[in-house]
Amino acid sequence: MPTSINDKLKREIIIDHYSSPRHKKTPENINDYQKIHMDSVSCIDNIYVYVKLDNDKIVDACFDGVACAISTASTDILCDLIINKTKAEANYILTQYLNMIYEKDFDDSVLDEAIVFSNTYKQAARIKCATIGCNGIEELIK
Amino acid sequence: MFDPNKLRKDFPFFENVKKMQGNNLVYFDNAATTQKPRQVLDSIIQYYSKENANSHRGDYDIAHLVDDKVDKTRDLVSKFLNCDKREVVFTSGTTMSLNLIAYGYGQKFLTKDDEILISEEEHSSNILPWYEVSKKTGAKVKFIRLVDGKITLEEIKKAISSKTKLISLAQVSNVLGYKIPAKEICKFAHEKGILVSIDAAQSAPHMKIDVKDMDCDFLSFSGHKMCGPTGIGILYGKFELLNRMDSFLVGGGNNITYDTGCNVSYLYPPEKFEAGTLNLAGIYGLYAAIKYLNDIGLDNIENYEKELKDYAIKKLSSNKNIIIYNKDSETGILTFNYNGVFAQDEATYLNSKGICVRSGQHCAKLLNDYLKTPATIRASFYFYNTKQEIDQLAKVLENGGNFLDAYFN
Structure with missing residues (x-):
């Protein structure tokens, strides 16, 4: 996805992943998954993040709970990006994502739809929401 | 004579912080903490x-x-x-x-x-x-x-x-x-x-x-x-x-x-x-x-905040997308949501328009089961707030559904 996509499309992508997230669910075979509870005093988000590993490979990732548009859409998009990746590949993607959020240099070639969150710095109070899922996944695969 | 605009002049904060995100600053988070007058x-x-x-x-x-x-x-x-x-x-x-x-x-x-x-x-x-x-x-x-x-x-x-x-x-x-x-x-x-x-x-x-x-x-x-x-x-x-x-x-x-x-x-x-x-x-x-x-007089404060609350209810009631949870409460706390928008997303939108409110459970985590919503937006008034500020809130909420404006405008 080119970084030049316009704001209208970025908004549509966020709304799409918020209103119909692909990965917002509690897995049926929950025992096959690593799980982490993520919440924060600074926001309402209160989610569980799940990752299913096959040795070094992430074969599934999902999340569930109470979450705003920003945390839902960002976590959903990141799940898309890391499924079927190795831990090292996934970690690289998550690092680039965090670099983007924190306004550092980043490799946009691996971020695909996650690029829609490049404006998060405009609403500093929401950085937590845009990173809560990312931080959960990082903990699970480190 | 009670005059909120005169009282505001006692507060260095309002002199120093006139704008937030390019818009007139409206401080509606008084239930969390209040501004301090020069005397204090x-x-x-x-x-x-x-x-x-x-x-x-x-x-x-x-x-x-x-x-x-x-x-x-x-x-x-x-x-x-x-x-x-x-x-x-x-x-x-x-x-x-x-x-x-x-x-x-x-x-x-x-x-x-x-x-x-x-x-x-x-x-x-x-x-x-x-x-x-x-x-x-x-x-x-x-x-x-x-x-x-x-x-x-x-x-x-x-x-x-x-x-x-x-x-x-x-x-x-x-x-x-x-x-x-x-x-x-x-x-x-x-x-x-x-x-x-x-x-x-x-x-x-x-x-x-x-x-x-x-x-x-x-x-x-x-x-x-x-x-x-x-x-x-x-x-x-x-x-x-x-x-x-x-x-x-x-x-x-x-x-x-x-x-x-x-x-x-x-x-x-x-x-x-x-x-x-x-x-x-x-x-x-x-x-x-x-x-x-x-x-100022505590009675004056109480009466004026009730007036502000009633005014806010009147202004916001015409907006069909706003769900108000406490229309008939007597104090200056207004608790609401915008239809279909998560409270924190709406609060961010209000931030982008200069308005300070709080979203969440307001440290009353058991109440949300009763209200049947995971979170609400709270605007809380004090004696230095004005009807013009409520007008700004009402106007901004007319487009409250476009909450992603906070990121893209």
């Missing part, structure tokens, strides 16, 4: 720049000035509440005051055969201290059923039993802004031998309080929600109760004598509860804050 800031500076000494027995003139101000502040608070000076304890705020009651009275006197009655709309600070009492003593914490978000005497009558020993309630809910019938509750409770603790964090800044008339046993509030500094608050308690309670802080300033055999003679209340150096700058600030509010 000057009083704090007076302490640190002209009278900086510790209280308690400094044998020089400046230390005497500090002791004098501590004494005068206690006196001012006692008049503010209509109680005896000995019944005014300085704490760090409402949370510490409530913890002090729970520790000093609850953990000392309650047993596994006793019950404590609270409600689901209490702030965490009026729930968790009682949970700790329950853990330590085995006493049970029970909840009053809310009727349309309100606490009624009838429901309290249904909820008590012969085991109920203490009722602890917010005089005004920090989420829905309803007032409880505090005087009637105290009268009924006392007939049954039950003590009543009042969390006045959201009432003391906004309405006249008379603890003698209300006849509550304890009352707690914070300075920073009433134009005072953070880190200073008050616990009022009937002297006889305070006298029987333990302090959870002991040390310098709260004892008369002790020996190597662990025998201690503590001071009488209130000093018994005030071990360690007091928040003296906080006390100077609180003194100025109470004087400031008294000069």
Whole structure:
């Protein structure tokens, strides 16, 4: 996805992943998954993040709970990006994502739809929401 | 003559922070904390720049000035509440005051055969201290059923039993802004031998309080929600109760004598509860804050906030996408959501338009089950807010569905 996509499309992508997230669910075979509870005093988000590993490979990732548009859409998009990746590949993607959020240099070639969150710095109070899922996944695969 | 625009000029904050995200700043988060007038800031500076000494027995003139101000502040608070000076304890705020009651009275006197009655709309600070009492003593914490978000005497009558020993309630809910019938509750409770603790964090800044008339046993509030500094608050308690309670802080300033055999003679209340150096700058600030509010008049404040609330309801009611949870509450707290938008996303949108509100559960995590929503937006008014600011809120909410504007405009 080119970084030049316009704001209208970025908004549509966020709304799409918020209103119909692909990965917002509690897995049926929950025992096959690593799980982490993520919440924060600074926001309402209160989610569980799940990752299913096959040795070094992430074969599934999902999340569930109470979450705003920003945390839902960002976590959903990141799940898309890391499924079927190795831990090292996934970690690289998550690092680039965090670099983007924190306004550092980043490799946009691996971020695909996650690029829609490049404006998060405009609403500093929401950085937590845009990173809560990312931080959960990082903990699970480190 | 009450004039909010004139009063605003007393607040350096409004002079210094005119814009947020390129729009006129509107501060509607007064239930969280209030802005400070110059008089309060000057009083704090007076302490640190002209009278900086510790209280308690400094044998020089400046230390005497500090002791004098501590004494005068206690006196001012006692008049503010209509109680005896000995019944005014300085704490760090409402949370510490409530913890002090729970520790000093609850953990000392309650047993596994006793019950404590609270409600689901209490702030965490009026729930968790009682949970700790329950853990330590085995006493049970029970909840009053809310009727349309309100606490009624009838429901309290249904909820008590012969085991109920203490009722602890917010005089005004920090989420829905309803007032409880505090005087009637105290009268009924006392007939049954039950003590009543009042969390006045959201009432003391906004309405006249008379603890003698209300006849509550304890009352707690914070300075920073009433134009005072953070880190200073008050616990009022009937002297006889305070006298029987333990302090959870002991040390310098709260004892008369002790020996190597662990025998201690503590001071009488209130000093018994005030071990360690007091928040003296906080006390100077609180003194100025109470004087400031008294000069405006608590009745004027209460009436004007009701006027603002009614105006806000009128302005927002025409917007069909706004769900208001407390249309008929009497105080300046407005709790709402925008249809289909998560509260925090809407609050971010309001931030992008210059408006400070709070989203979430407002530390009343049990209430959201009752409201059937994970979170709400709270706009809370104070005497320095204006109808023009409410107009700005209403106008911005006309496009409240476009909450992602916060990121893309």
